Amino acid sequence: MAKVIDGAALASSLRQEYAQRVSALTRRAGIRPGLAVILVGEDAASAVYVRNKVRACEAVGIRSVRLTRETSISTGELVALIESLNSDPEIHGILVQLPLPKHVDMTAVLEAISPEKDVDGFHLYNVGGLVVGKTVFSPCTPYGVCKLLESEHIPVEGQNVVVVGASNIVGKPMALMLMAKDATVAICHAKTRDLAQFTILADILVVAAGVPGLIVPQMVKTGAVVIDVGINRLSDGRIVGDVDFEGVSKKASYITPVPGGVGPMTVTMLLENTIASAERHTRQPAPVSEPA
Numbered sequence: 501m502a503k504v505i506d507g508a509a510l511a512s513s514l515r516q517e518y519a520q521r522v523s524a525l526t527r528r529a530g531i532r533p534g535l536a537v538i539l540v541g542e543d544a545a546s547a548v549y550v551r552n553k554v555r556a557c558e559a560v561g562i563r564s565v566r567l568t569r570e571t572s573i574s575t576g577e578l579v580a581l582i583e584s585l586n587s588d589p590e591i592h593g594i595l596v597q598l599p600l601p602k603h604v605d606m607t608a609v610l611e612a613i614s615p616e617k618d619v620d621g622f623h624l625y626n627v628g629g630l631v632v633g634k635t636v637f638s639p640c641t642p643y644g645v646c647k648l649l650e651s652e653h654i655p656v657e658g659q660n661v662v663v664v665g666a667s668n669i670v671g672k673p674m675a676l677m678l679m680a681k682d683a684t685v686a687i688c689h690a691k692t693r694d695l696a697q698f699t700i701l702a703d704i705l706v707v708a709a710g711v712p713g714l715i716v717p718q719m720v721k722t723g724a725v726v727i728d729v730g731i732n733r734l735s736d737g738r739i740v741g742d743v744d745f746e747g748v749s750k751k752a753s754y755i756t757p758v759p760g761g762v763g764p765m766t767v768t769m770l771l772e773n774t775i776a777s778a779e780r781h782t783r784q785p786a787p788v789s790e791p792a
């Protein structure tokens with residue numbers, strides 16, 4: 501039976517550390533990290549995620565500003581809102597919750613965010629940084645997955661990693677981050693023929709496809725580490741990932757649950773990025789050691 505990786509527990513222990521980092525920053529530099537979260541429209545899942553983010557900010561002492569806008573907002577109006585946040589010295593992080601309504605030019609919106617405040621890591625500058633290994637802000641979901649692997653001391657170097665899903669939010673940055681740790685990475689997606697032929701080779705299988713029940717035990721190597729990034733709401737109200745948790749648990753060595761796995765870590769990495777942004781803003785590195 502696989503060990504279930506408790507993302508909620510790791511998230512809460514990291515948040516205790518972050519609360520101390522926030523109070524140290526306030527003591528040392530008189531700065532309180534500030535995050536602006538922009539939520540457009542009525543997407544129910546987005547509303548839940550944003551609520552979780554705002555609550556998590558409160559719990560560690562980050563000031564959060566939740567800006568909700570109607571679905572009808574134009575690209576220009578969103579860009580103007582972002583520009584005002586770019587020049588607000590009390591805001592260290594700006595996040596536009598995705599997905600945006602179809603009529604909004606997402607690329608234009610993401611490029612409007614100052615790269616120094618882009619705590620999601622979605623601006624082209626930060627995407628490029630990730631590609632060449634000079635990351636400023638790591639995208640929160642794949643960053644959270646890396647922290648989960650580290651916390652369990654799961655080696656990545658030289659391992660076969662298969663990422664299922666090639667989105668800009670999860671799949672692509674995930675592949676880059678694990679490549680940077682010297683894994684052998686394959687990315688599969690909706691057009692991949694015979695998915696099982698790839699997944700069966702994975703020592704570490706990261707699934708972010710948004711298809712409930714996509715990964716069944718026959719597709720998983722015995723002893724594999726299975727990270728389920730999917731969050732699907734079934735018609736009966738249940739929330740499940742992309743992996744047949746019951747079945748795959750019997751074959752894997754580690755598995756993440758949904759909920760309580762990657763989701764809470766996504767939120768937690770946003771806190772870390774926001775604090776790091778505020779720390780950078782002071783341009784004063786923390787003292788390496790206390791004077792005797």
Ligand code: L34
Binds near residue numbers: 548552669764766
């Ligand atoms: N800009 N858009 C932007 N940044 C992001 O990092 C996200 N993502 C994804 C969707 N859009 C985004 C999130 O915030 C997914 N995501 C996210 C955030 C929080 C949780 C899941 C996904 C989360 O809190 N999950 C809980 C359960 C939540 C529930 O009840 O539905 C969990 O335990 O998995």
